[in-house]
Amino acid sequence: MTSQDDRCGSGPADGARACTVREALDRVGGKWSIGILIAASTGPVRFTELERRVEGISRRMLTLTLRNLERDGLLVRHVHATVPPKVEYTATPMARELYESLVALTRWAERHRDAISGARAAYDREHPVAKPTQSV
């Protein structure tokens, strides 16, 4: 958090391009950002509702991720001053655009899912953790 260290003036060539991509990636890089964004993209969602919908997330991480998304302007937090506190989170148009941009990536993942796991299997087959000095 609060990490703004990446110097985008990396300079030598395609550093700028790489950096711009990372700008976007960094907003969704967390383990839970996407899940939360999706859950909140259909309308206002309450804290507890998110806790159930995202499934697997801890209260702590939910809060942290929520704060980051809010800070980046991807989520809007609305507090109802009622007796049992009620807080609703809503994805901003910017967040929905982000999600739209992500579909290309999703499709890529679907298209190459097999190729990738294949490549991994092949790699692992040809690159066993060969310890020359140890062979049973």
Next chain:
Amino acid sequence: MTSQDDRCGSGPADGARACTVREALDRVGGKWSIGILIAASTGPVRFTELERRVEGISRRMLTLTLRNLERDGLLVRHVHATVPPKVEYTATPMARELYESLVALTRWAERHRDAISGARAAYDREHPVAKPTQSV
């Protein structure tokens, strides 16, 4: 690395969608993956060349990231058995497709760059690290 723990059967609703996105994100989630991919997408690049082009990367991280990308089938490693070793890395078509899919994200980042930094500034302004018992 070698982390394949994400259970995509998250179940309850949009968990599947979120998971597929993460599949793609996880290949480029590293700090250097994108930079290397871009540098290698225009043609075969040597190890040292990459070390210069990526700029800021350490020899260690270059090697590690290279191995991961190779394992995922995004990079092909070609070793020339010459006296001074010469190894070239080339992005696979799959990797170039990945890069293409990332342009949508890039555009999103460009479009909302100002909005985001603005949101951050506003948030930080309204949420100072207020520690009641400590001031100075």
Next chain:
DNA sequence: CTGCATCCATCGGGATACTG
């Protein structure tokens, strides 16, 4: 030239308990 091994600092993130 290419790359692995080691040491070390930092960070994300899980578990749990406490509070307005």
Next chain:
DNA sequence: CAGTATCCCGATGGATGCAG
């Protein structure tokens, strides 16, 4: 209900030295 505070661990990544 909606958080906040602590503790704690594994992963990430930087620096450096050694080796084929």
